[in-house]
Amino acid sequence: MYNVLNKINGPEDVKKLSLEELNELAEDIREGLFHRLTKIGGHFGPNLGIVETEIAMHYVFDSPKDKFVFDVSHQSYPHKMLTGRKLGYIDDAHFKEDSGYTNPEESEHDLFNVGHTSTSISLATGLAKARDLLGKKENVIALIGDGSLSGGEALEGLNVAGSELNSNLIIVVNDNQQSISETHGGIYKNLKELRDTKGNADNNMFKAMGLDYIYEENGNDIEAMIRVFEKVKDIDHPIVVHINTLKGKGYQKAIEDKENWHWVLPFDKETGKTTISFDGSEDYTSIAREYIMNKAKEDKAFMVITPNMPASVGLSQKDREALGMQFVDVGIAEEQAVAMAAGAAKQGAKPLVVTNTTFMQRCYDQISHDVCINNSPVTILLNYTSFDGLTDVTHLGIFGLSAFSNIPNLVVLCPSSKEELVSMLSWSVDQKEHPVMIMLPGNKVTSRNADTSYDAIHTFKVEQEGEKVAILALGDFYQRGEELAQKMKETFHIQPTLINPRFASGMDIKLLEQLKENHELMITLEDGILDGGFGQKIASYYGDSNIKVKNYGLQKHFYDRYDPEELLKQEKMDTQSILEYIKSVL
Structure with a gap:
């Protein structure tokens, strides 16, 4: 096994191979992908489909x-195997050495640590411009695919490449007819027209932007890809190389169900079933999905908008079909999703925007400008808001609270139970006074009575009356607050006041004043970074009083591939560490 791959320690070794050996190398790489991904999961379909292209890239070009x-760099696994990192795929002991994205700390062949979409062309224009400015000579190649052309930045990059550069820039458009889910938008209609005419359609968006263009139908044929890359190598102007590939090539299940095989949990290769067992209990994603489907049936003014992330709330293809006109996927374009929601709300619809927190970071201005200045009643539901959700540095959700909770007019809600999530969604979608963002909890589902209205903005809920110490535990950290309160009672024989803030965007001034009467210490717990977060608002309010405030949250740091529970201990956010602090104060 790995007869050819074992000989590859860098791109220079790829150049020594015959065509027959190159094709054997492709099979070895796919086996390496299976070895790693069946055991630890990761991006599956994108990498299976790009193997031959990346072999040809390293055969023709001279990286680094x-x-x-x-682009996104979740289609860079074959590239990694060809640049000295094969052990991260074929040897279990080295899995942790290799991230799921390009990473300059791993190799000189990786330029950027990126995991968000539509950035490669823009980054490449900067590389090309600086190369020209400094009098250097090399090829700059941007590989973009998996629906990334639907992102606005990709179009901005194409626009600049076609008008402002007059030197080498090679844009490889990996057209596998798929995004994370299906593709959406007029861009993909034009790509189909170009595929159907083998690149000869009069309607060519790339040429319209001033770019040269070449089409290769056989993107999974190494010999064909070598020919096309040799043709464009050292070209003296920007060109788009449009290649037709098969996402999931080498595994029939991934070809037949491209959406669910885009990213996978560990699985059995023979059956295709995950090898991770679940306890069968409900989760917050499925609860959100159930609300959406029921709401759509009863209220025709309700609509769901997503930037190609229907899975963030568990909406299957069947669900999306059932929603019909009440569902819009705008492609990987968060700005369009939010601005479209603002327009829909203005017209009287009830829009709900759904995606993952990390991706919504790209949309700060549309939330602030298009939605919040206009006080549009748009609801934004974000998944993976938690420290123990996505732990790769490019996909962290821990910055959402501080990033969004300080935008004027935006009401940020953090539910702590199943009932609160449903009641917050119901209230938000139907009310007409505020833009609202709801952070989907990242912990196990809990059940507790909830209010049906949140009209009294920024009113906290006292769940347990106590004295001396008040614990304000926000969102999915509320259960940690419950545990802390119980341990305090057992350890110190003190019953603290336990508060469920619910709102992250403001303070309950009346309650905070009342707490001054019989409390000495405030403990805040939040699932996000401290800087600009919920706890700092509380600390600032008590700044000129005798009340002591201790904030617990994460540092303003790009954590990467960490163990969540170990991180809590490292930051002294675990219950035992907090108890020790309280003991030192009391």
């Missing part, structure tokens, strides 16, 4: 002198 920029 020639610069490769990968």
Whole structure:
């Protein structure tokens, strides 16, 4: 096994191979992908489909002198195996050495640590412009695919490449007819027209932007890809190389169900079933999905908008079909999703925007400007808001609270139970006074009575009356607050006041004043970074009083591939560490 791959320690070794050996190398790489992904999961379909292209890239070009920029970079696993990191795929002991994205700390062949979409062309234009400015000579190659062309930045990059550069820039458009889910938008209609005419359609968006263009139908054929890359190598102007590939090539299940095989949990290769067992209990994603489907049936003014992330709330293809006109996927374009929601709300609809927190970071201005200045009643539901959700540095959800809770007019809600999530969604979608963001909890589902209205903005809920110490535990950290309160009673024989803030965007001034009467210490717990977060608002309010405030949250730091429970201990956010602090104060 791995007869050819074992000989590859860098791109220079790829150049020594015959065509027959190159094709054997492709099979070895796919086996390496299976070895890693069946055991620890990761991006599956995108990498299976790009194997031959990346072999040809390294056969023709001269990395790292020639610069490769990968869009999203979740299609860079074959590239990693060809640049000295094969052990991260074929040897279990080395899995942790290799991230799921390009990473300059791993190799000189990786230029950027990126995991968000539509950035490669823009990054490449900067590389090309600086190369020209400094009098250097090398190829700059941007590889973009998996629906990334639907992102606005990709179009901005194409626009600049076609008008402002008059030197080498090679944009490889990996057209596998799929995004995370299906593709959406007029861009993909034009790609189909170009595929159907083998690149000869009069309607060519790339040429319309001033770019040269070449089409290769056989993107999974190494010999064909070598020919096309040799043709464009050292070209003296920007060109788009449009290649037709098969996402999931080498595994029939991934070809037949491209959406569910885009990213996978560990699985059994023979059956295709995950090897991770679940306890069968409900989760917050499925609860949100159930609310959406029921609401759509009863209220025709309700609509769901997503930037190609229907899975963030568990909406299957069947669900999306059932929603019909009440569902819009705008492609990987968060700005469009939020601005469209603002327009829909203005017209009287009830829009709900759904995606993951990390992706909504790209949309700060549309939330602030298009929605909040206009006080549009748009609801935004974000998943993976938690420290123990996505732990890769490119996909962290821990910055959402501080990023969004300080936008004027935006009401940020953090439910702590199943009932609160449903009641917050119901209230938010139907009310007409506020833009609202709801952070989907990241912990196990809990059940507790909830209010049906949140009209009294920024009113906290006292769940347990106590004295001396007040615990304000926000969102999915509320259960940690419950545990802390119980341990305090057992350890110190003190019953603290336990508060469920619910609102992250403001303070309950009346309650905070009342707490001054018989409390000495405030403990705040939040699932996000401290800087600009909920706890700092509380600390600031008590700044000129005798009340002591201790904030617990994460540091303003790019954590990467960490163990969540170990991180809590490291930051002294675990219950035992907090108890020790309280003991030192009391």
